[in-house]
Amino acid sequence: MSSENGKRLLETDAGGLNFEATELTLGLPGEPRVTSDGGAKLGSKRGFSETVDLKLGDNNREVKLGHSLQEAAKSPVSKTQVVGWPPVRGFAKRGKKSCKYVKVAVDGAPYLRKVDLEIYNSYQQLLTSLEDMFSCFTIRNYLNEKKIDQVNGIEYMPTYEDKDGDWMLVGDVPWQMFVESCKRLRLMKSSEAVGLGLTTGPKYSSTN
Amino acid sequence: MNYFPDEVVEHVFDFITSHKDRNSVSLVCKSWYKIERYSRQRVFIGNCYSITPQRLIARFPGLKSLTLKGKPHFADFNLVPHDWGGFVDPWIKALAKSRIGLEELRLKRMVVSDDSLELLSKSFPNFKSLVLVSCEGFTTDGVAAIAANCRFLRELDLQENEVEDHRGHWLSCFPESCTSLVSLNFACLKGEINLASLERLVARSPNLKSLRLNRVVPLDTLQKLLMRAPQLVDLGIGSYVDDPSSEVFSKLKAVIQLCNSIRSLSGFLEVAPCCMSAIYPICENLTFLNLSYAPGLQGNDLTKLVQHCRKLQRLWILDCIGDKGLGVVASTCKELQELRVFPSDPFDAGNAAVTEEGLVLISAGCPKLNSLLYFCHQMTNAALITVAKNCTNFIRFRLCILDPVKADPVTNQPLDEGFGAIVRSNKSLKRLSLSGLLTDQVFLYIGMYAKRLEMLSIAFAGDSNKGMLYVLNGCKKLRKLEIRDCPFGDVALLEDMGKYETMRSLWMSSCEVTLGACKTLAKKMPSLNVEIINESEQLEFSLDDRLLVDKMYLYRTLVGHRKDKPEYVLLL
Numbered sequence: 109m110s111s112e113n114g115k116r117l118l119e120t121d122a123g124g125l126n127f128e129a130t131e132l133t134l135g136l137p138g139e140p141r142v143t144s145d146g147g148a149k150l151g152s153k154r155g156f157s158e159t160v161d162l163k164l165g166d167n168n169r170e171v172k173l174g175h176s177l178q179e180a181a182k183s184p185v186s187k188t189q190v191v192g193w194p195p196v197r198g199f200a201k202r203g204k205k206s207c208k209y210v211k212v213a214v215d216g217a218p219y220l221r222k223v224d225l226e227i228y229n230s231y232q233q234l235l236t237s238l239e240d241m242f243s244c245f246t247i248r249n250y251l252n253e254k255k256i257d258q259v260n261g262i263e264y265m266p267t268y269e270d271k272d273g274d275w276m277l278v279g280d281v282p283w284q285m286f287v288e289s290c291k292r293l294r295l296m297k298s299s300e301a302v303g304l305g306l307t308t309g310p311k312y313s314s315t316n
Numbered sequence: 317m318n319y320f321p322d323e324v325v326e327h328v329f330d331f332i333t334s335h336k337d338r339n340s341v342s343l344v345c346k347s348w349y350k351i352e353r354y355s356r357q358r359v360f361i362g363n364c365y366s367i368t369p370q371r372l373i374a375r376f377p378g379l380k381s382l383t384l385k386g387k388p389h390f391a392d393f394n395l396v397p398h399d400w401g402g403f404v405d406p407w408i409k410a411l412a413k414s415r416i417g418l419e420e421l422r423l424k425r426m427v428v429s430d431d432s433l434e435l436l437s438k439s440f441p442n443f444k445s446l447v448l449v450s451c452e453g454f455t456t457d458g459v460a461a462i463a464a465n466c467r468f469l470r471e472l473d474l475q476e477n478e479v480e481d482h483r484g485h486w487l488s489c490f491p492e493s494c495t496s497l498v499s500l501n502f503a504c505l506k507g508e509i510n511l512a513s514l515e516r517l518v519a520r521s522p523n524l525k526s527l528r529l530n531r532v533v534p535l536d537t538l539q540k541l542l543m544r545a546p547q548l549v550d551l552g553i554g555s556y557v558d559d560p561s562s563e564v565f566s567k568l569k570a571v572i573q574l575c576n577s578i579r580s581l582s583g584f585l586e587v588a589p590c591c592m593s594a595i596y597p598i599c600e601n602l603t604f605l606n607l608s609y610a611p612g613l614q615g616n617d618l619t620k621l622v623q624h625c626r627k628l629q630r631l632w633i634l635d636c637i638g639d640k641g642l643g644v645v646a647s648t649c650k651e652l653q654e655l656r657v658f659p660s661d662p663f664d665a666g667n668a669a670v671t672e673e674g675l676v677l678i679s680a681g682c683p684k685l686n687s688l689l690y691f692c693h694q695m696t697n698a699a700l701i702t703v704a705k706n707c708t709n710f711i712r713f714r715l716c717i718l719d720p721v722k723a724d725p726v727t728n729q730p731l732d733e734g735f736g737a738i739v740r741s742n743k744s745l746k747r748l749s750l751s752g753l754l755t756d757q758v759f760l761y762i763g764m765y766a767k768r769l770e771m772l773s774i775a776f777a778g779d780s781n782k783g784m785l786y787v788l789n790g791c792k793k794l795r796k797l798e799i800r801d802c803p804f805g806d807v808a809l810l811e812d813m814g815k816y817e818t819m820r821s822l823w824m825s826s827c828e829v830t831l832g833a834c835k836t837l838a839k840k841m842p843s844l845n846v847e848i849i850n851e852s853e854q855l856e857f858s859l860d861d862r863l864l865v866d867k868m869y870l871y872r873t874l875v876g877h878r879k880d881k882p883e884y885v886l887l888l
Contacts, residue, residue: 192393192800194659194691194718195749195775197450197476224531227481227506237508240485 208287214242214264214295225287231279235266238295263298322347326355335360354378361385362820364402364426365845366873369410380419381445382407386426388823388869389773390798392450395825395867397851399882402426406880412439420445420471427451433458437465444496445471452478456505460486463494470523471499481507488513497521501528503552503583503609511537519544528552531585539568546574550604552583560590569594582606582632589617599624603651606632608658619644629684630654635669635691642674646681654687659718672699679706686744687712695752696724700734710742714749720776720801723753730754736761739769749773759783763790771796784808788815798823806833813841821871832861834868838888845877846870848886 208225221241228234266278270289278286278293329352332338342352358381361367372379386402404426411418418440428451436443443466456479462472463486487502487509497517502509509532518524518541525548527541533554542548558565578598587610599605602625607613611634613621618633619641625631628649635657637645645652655678657670672695679685679702686709695717715735723730731752739745739762746768750758754777762769763786770793778784784804787797788811797819805828816822816837831848838846849867877887 190720192390192395193720193775194716195390195393195773196658196691196716197392223508233481233507240508240510 208290210268210290210292212238212241212293212295215297215300217242223293225290230283231286235278238266238293242295264295265298266293267296268293322351325351329355333358357381358420359383363871363873364404364407365878366820366871366875368875369407371875373410373414373416377416379416381422382411382418382420383422383424384426385424388798388821389425389796390800390823390825391425395800397849397882397884400849400885401878401880401882403880404428405432408432408436408439412436416440417442419443420447422447422449423451424449425451427453428458430454430458430461434461434465437461442468444468445473447471447473447475448477449475450477455480456482456486456507459502459505460489463487463489464491467491467494468496469494470496472497473499473501473526474504475501477504479505481505485510487517490517492520495520496523498523499526499550500524501526501552503528503530503554503585505530506532508532515540515544521545522547524548526550526580528583529554531555535568535591536564539564539571542568542571542575546571547577548575549577550580550582551575551578553581553585554583555586556584556591557586557588558591560593565591565594573597576601578602580604580606582609584610584613587612589613592617592621595621596624600626602628604628604630606630608632608634608656610634611636611660615641623648625649627651632656632658634658634660636660637670639670639674639677642670643677643681646677649682651684652678652682653684654712655682655685656689657691658689659691669693672696675699676702676706679703683707684709686710689714689716691716691718693718694722694725695731695734696726697729697731697734697737698724698726700731701737704734704737704741708741708743710738710745712747713738713742713745714747714773715751716749717752720751721753730757732757732761736765739765743768745769747771750777751775755779756783756786759786763787766791768793770794772798774799774802776801778802778804781805781808785811788812794818795820797821799825799827801826803828806830809833810837813837816841816844816870817872819872821869823867823869824865825867829865829868830861831859831863831865834865835861835888837870842876843872843874844870845873846888847881848888850884850886 209222210225212221212223223234223237223241225234228237267275268278268286268290269292270276271291275294281289325348329338329341332341335358338352338356342349353375355378356376357378359372359376359379360383361372362385364384364386372382384404384407386404387396387400390396391400402425404423412435418436419442421436421443422445426448428448433454436446438461446462446466446469454477459472459474459479462469469490490497490513494517498521500517500521509530511533514533515537518527524545527545527548527550529538529541529552531554533541535556535558538553538556542551558568572594575598579601581595581598581602581604584607589612592613599621605622605625605628607618607621613634613636615636615638618637622628622631622637622641622645626648629651631645631649631652631654633656637657642657645655657674660669670690670692672692675688675690675692675695676699683706685707688710689712692715695715724734732755735748735750735754735758739748743765745766748762748766748769748771750773756779759778759782762772766772767790769791772787772791772794774797781804783802784799785808787794788808794815800823804824809824809829810833834846834848838844847869848865849869851866881887
């Protein structure tokens with residue numbers, strides 16, 4: 109879309125329609141919207157709508173703009189959207205999705221899995237999910253509560269590789285930071301982890 | 317008919333199934349009203365605030381199936397604030413207290429809590445079917461209660477709900493004794509589920525006809541599920557990613573060939589295009605294909621797939637299929653009745669995916685087309701006029717040009733003539749959504765020609781009150797009118813106040829309606845609830861009557877003001 113300053117009001121001749129009958133005008137920034145009686149607009153605070161890049165065109169045309177577009181036109185031009193437009197439900201889910209898939213390896217498992225870290229809100233959710241996925245293993249809870257699997261009696265420590273290529277214990281940093289920096293996950297056998305000195309519990313509680 | 321005993325009349329009424337017809341029948345005389353109400357099993361309530369559950373229960377003691385709708389349609393587009401209303405809890409509580417043997421509950425745009433779901437699951441021993449569309453407020457714990465307690469559950473259908481995903485164990489809550497499932501749709505759930513439980517559930521559900529998976533169900537599980545349920549009629553694929561040379565993939569290819577009952581296919585929430593060829597064998601029989609949640613497929617992939625779908629009646633697709641791809645649809649899908657083209661990236665006009673050309677091709681190639689939802693970057697009057705010539709059977713015509721006030725790019729004219737042609741030639745039109753640059757003229761046409769119109773959605777259109785008046789005066793069958801950002805004001809609102817009693821609801825936001833006018837309307841029409849949604853920080857309601865109202869929602873009701881309104885709603 110061309111980046112036009114939305115404040116331009118253009119004229120047109122559009123086949124006999126009575127444009128003087130229009131009640132809309134573009135206001136200057138800071139002026140409240142008024143009716144002909146002078147009342148101001150009720151509930152005019154708009155949380156989201158800022159500017160929309162209006163393709164007003166090069167030719168002469170008088171554009172009737174609704175409130176949202178008028179509000180939008182007042183701010184400096186930037187590429188954001190009018191509230192509730194386009195009218196498509198769940199568009200965010202349909203379009204280019206943001207997701208963060210990382211590989212999950214479990215010591216001793218014949219194949220890897222992938223999880224989308226974006227669908228979880230906390231470490232607890234992630235670990236529970238991993239437990240479901242690799243249902244024959246139990247994962248050592250980051251609060252250091254041991255959950256020993258009945259069958260195998262094996263415990264695993266959740267670790268991950270971060271952006272720098274270092275292997276870290278899951279749970280030390282805030283959840284969002286973890287999501288951003290995690291490149292892959294590895295559930296390491298606790299016996300191995302002991303040898304590496306990774307037994308100290310992490311700092312972040314399960315309420316994060 | 318007066319000389320027949322009641323049982324005979326009741327038997328005749330058994331053949332009358334549509335809600336509209338049964339409603340008409342009940343108005344004929346007292347006797348028919350009585351017979352009809354005792355024999356009625358299915359009730360549809362389009363606005364949950366138009367009646368109370370107590371009155372529903374009193375009138376229809378034999379109720380088995382209830383459909384309820386809550387929030388106004390524009391809530392789908394974030395125009396209705398959180399906590400506005402539409403709570404199902406009072407309904408479930410009232411039904412649970414009564415002797416109603418509820419078997420089916422269908423909700424749309426309602427707020428559902430886990431407690432409600434648990435109460436529902438424990439109160440009705442014969443409960444069979446739960447369908448939730450665009451609802452929110454519950455978690456997978458509520459879903460677990462339904463799974464665990466509804467012994468004869470046939471249908472659990474979750475469509476596009478906002479569900480907080482706690483743990484993946486809800487699926488494991490279906491007891492081993494539950495073998496009655498016919499339909500299971502959990503595509504909108506985001507979290508992990510226990511795949512082994514899912515396999516066992518499907519294995520013990522011989523009547524399973526419809527299965528829609530969420531994105532965490534991988535391809536190898538899909539292959540196992542299809543082995544267990546080759547009788548499926550409707551399949552929603554979760555994750556469809558694998559290496560085409562793998563053994564699992566070969567197994568999948570083999571088992572898909574056995575699934576020759578599949579008529580409806582959707583999902584592909586995660587997809588590797590190179591795997592799509594395995595689907596081709598079942599494409600021949602498909603009547604419904606929904607790829608609108610599959611952004612991983614490019615235009616080419618879509619086109620190649622569609623070429624195999626000669627019997628398609630309904631197609632939901634993303635606009636990356638392009639005009640050319642729509643041309644392929646037009647030449648392949650001669651049975652097509654419904655087309656929905658969704659935007660994959662509404663804010664990037666540089667990649668103009670579909671235009672008026674695609675629509676014209678479809679209209680020329682698909683003579684049975686009667687329902688359209690089309691998001692595009694531009695439209696011309698000429699194209700719409702051509703479409704109107706080619707297609708005269710439209711029941712639903714919803715066009716959304718992504719730039720809200722865009723004119724015809726060729727002539728720079730408003731799109732009045734184009735839409736005018738559509739309403740003139742499609743006499744059965746029930747639902748219409750407008751967009752693009754539009755003046756009062758288009759509303760003149762709508763009032764003149766759209767005599768069967770029931771629902772109209774308008775945004776950024778019109779010049780004056782005349783526009784809205786043309787519609788209110790001309791569209792005798794209008795039930796739902798929703799307007800945003802149009803210069804319609806008090807004169808239009810108040811001209812024919814009785815009209816709103818013949819409609820379900822009217823929504824007007826960012827228009828020119830004053831508080832005073834709304835008060836006048838509310839005072840003169842006690843059968844309407846006039847709600848003002850005031851989101852600004854000042855919560856003083858003794859404001860100037862000349863103030864313009866941001867959002868107004870009015871609806872007819874038999875039960876006066878609702879008791880559950882949030883603080884920011886002013887009920888006049």
